[in-house]
Amino acid sequence: MKLRIDSTRCQGYGECLPPAPGLIDLDEWGYARLLVVDLTDDQEAAARAAVDACPNTALRLER
Amino acid sequence: MTVTVIHTPSGGPAPVLGPSPDRVEDLASYLARGGYRTQVEPEELLARVEAAGLRGHGGAGFPTAVKLRAVRDGAGTPVVVANGEEGEPGSVKDRWLLRARPHLVLDGLLRAARITGADRAYVYLSDHAAERSVRAALAEREPGLAVEVVRTEPAYVAGEESAVVRRIDGGPALPTAKPPRVFERGVGGAPTLVANVETLARTALLAASTGRSGAAQTVLLTLSGGRGAPVLTERRYDTTLRQLCATHRRDEPSAVLMGGLFGGLLPLTVLDLPLERSRLAEAGTGLGCGAIRFLGPDECPVSVAADAVDHLTAESSRQCGVCVSGTRALRDTLAALAEGRCDADGLANLARWAQGLPGRGACALLDAAARLASTLVSGFPELVDDHRRAPCQACAATPPEAGRRLRVPVPMPVATAAASAVANLARPCASAGVG
Numbered sequence: 001m002k003l004r005i006d007s008t009r010c011q012g013y014g015e016c017l018p019p020a021p022g023l024i025d026l027d028e029w030g031y032a033r034l035l036v037v038d039l040t041d042d043q044e045a046a047a048r049a050a051v052d053a054c055p056n057t058a059l060r061l062e063r
Numbered sequence: 064m065t066v067t068v069i070h071t072p073s074g075g076p077a078p079v080l081g082p083s084p085d086r087v088e089d090l091a092s093y094l095a096r097g098g099y100r101t102q103v104e105p106e107e108l109l110a111r112v113e114a115a116g117l118r119g120h121g122g123a124g125f126p127t128a129v130k131l132r133a134v135r136d137g138a139g140t141p142v143v144v145a146n147g148e149e150g151e152p153g154s155v156k157d158r159w160l161l162r163a164r165p166h167l168v169l170d171g172l173l174r175a176a177r178i179t180g181a182d183r184a185y186v187y188l189s190d191h192a193a194e195r196s197v198r199a200a201l202a203e204r205e206p207g208l209a210v211e212v213v214r215t216e217p218a219y220v221a222g223e224e225s226a227v228v229r230r231i232d233g234g235p236a237l238p239t240a241k242p243p244r245v246f247e248r249g250v251g252g253a254p255t256l257v258a259n260v261e262t263l264a265r266t267a268l269l270a271a272s273t274g275r276s277g278a279a280q281t282v283l284l285t286l287s288g289g290r291g292a293p294v295l296t297e298r299r300y301d302t303t304l305r306q307l308c309a310t311h312r313r314d315e316p317s318a319v320l321m322g323g324l325f326g327g328l329l330p331l332t333v334l335d336l337p338l339e340r341s342r343l344a345e346a347g348t349g350l351g352c353g354a355i356r357f358l359g360p361d362e363c364p365v366s367v368a369a370d371a372v373d374h375l376t377a378e379s380s381r382q383c384g385v386c387v388s389g390t391r392a393l394r395d396t397l398a399a400l401a402e403g404r405c406d407a408d409g410l411a412n413l414a415r416w417a418q419g420l421p422g423r424g425a426c427a428l429l430d431a432a433a434r435l436a437s438t439l440v441s442g443f444p445e446l447v448d449d450h451r452r453a454p455c456q457a458c459a460a461t462p463p464e465a466g467r468r469l470r471v472p473v474p475m476p477v478a479t480a481a482a483s484a485v486a487n488l489a490r491p492c493a494s495a496g497v498g
Binding site: 004005006007008009010011012027029030031033062 | 242
């Protein structure tokens with residue numbers, strides 16, 4: 001699985017960080033920056049939680 | 064305003080400039096040069112495109128044969144687009160090409176449609192003179208395929224492929240997030256070829272040639288900077304930057320702004336590099352759309368970087384928060400550097416943003432801004448250091464102006480009828496010994 005971000009949708013809520021701290025970082029303006037794109041099996045649950053946490057559906061998983 | 068000079072290299076091939084780049088090529092002239100006529104099977108032409116190593120001339124330089132094949136093999140009936148929206152302020156070649164040689168571009172577009180199996184084609188542009196020329200060409204010859212001209216408002220990102228598709232589909236000319244790429248899902252959801260007009264012109268030239276062809280061995284270039292007139296030319300890839308600069312003017316430049324605003328600002332150590340893609344890539348730069356600015360002795364690289372990033376900041380489509388914040392931060396820091404008030408933190412920030420910002424926006428505008436900052440800091444360390452200590456007079460004389468100084472006027476080729484009228488008018492003067 002791949003973790004994808006649509007930068008046009010990221011509003012900097014920061015809700016994705018707590019569920020997936022090793023996969024996502026916030027930059028100095030609060031926008032999400034992916035640390036990992038190609039997910040290992042044991043990273044998938046955290047990535048899914050981050051996707052669900054975004055209030056603006058900026059994140060998604062892709063096969 | 065200065066007029067851009069068209070320079071045909073003596074002895075060198077210039078297949079896209081053609082024999083009379085100052086004139087609009089009408090249908091009769093194009094047919095006389097073998098245009099539209101050659102029957103080449105799509106597979107054969109695709110093989111020629113691949114063998115010639117043709118790459119896109121819009122900026123990214125993607126292999127054309129790979130793109131054609133991906134569109135052809137996609138799910139659904141493909142769409143082809145001739146992309147003539149030239150957003151780089153320092154480039155004029157695409158608008159010149161559409162104005163002067165519309166049939167060459169249309170020929171290439173129709174051949175791309177045959178290769179991909181497309182049933183619809185578009186010519187996408189913003190330039191009014193180019194639009195008139197393309198419409199006149201379409202009226203001269205029935206293309207045998209639905210070809211629609213779509214005009215957009217000129218903007219830096221309007222020619223980015225996803226912006227092109229969005230505009231043709233009736234939306235704003237603004238980029239979208241990838242994937243999907245337009246070759247997978249483009250106009251109306253169909254696999255779409257968005258090809259730069261020069262790339263299509265070269266495809267047509269490959270179709271018209273027999274045997275070995277030089278159609279992919281040259282590149283259209285827009286040269287500017289310093290006090291001399293800007294130059295539109297076509298040169299072989301083995302030409303060095305130093306030779307190009309000599310075409311343009313006599314004095315030694317102070318730096319080179321490469322690839323429109325995409326290749327960064329480079330020190331003079333690059334002057335002996337040829338235009339070959341691999342050699343430029345080794346030096347951390349690229350030809351992009353073929354726009355090169357040789358900075359004059361009165362132009363400071365810091366001021367040019369600040370001005371270019373000011374332009375990119377103004378041209379951000381403001382869809383991605385990171386682009387709005389990132390370009391603004393880069394612009395403000397470069398402006399501070401130009402005014403002699405950038406501290407160590409500012410320089411550290413520039414280095415950090417240069418690493419962290421590329422790849423984060425939906426399009427590559429933010430990458431261009433970051434590369435301008437990073438190449439300035441890495442290529443001109445002493446100059447940057449001097450700017451921290453004392454204000455620079457050249458920078459003070461040229462504060463950021465949203466890239467206005469970087470803009471190059473587009474040559475206006477004359478229509479054949481107008482050309483003969485001018486010739487008729489000129490004759491009595493010549494016989495009267497005026498001049």
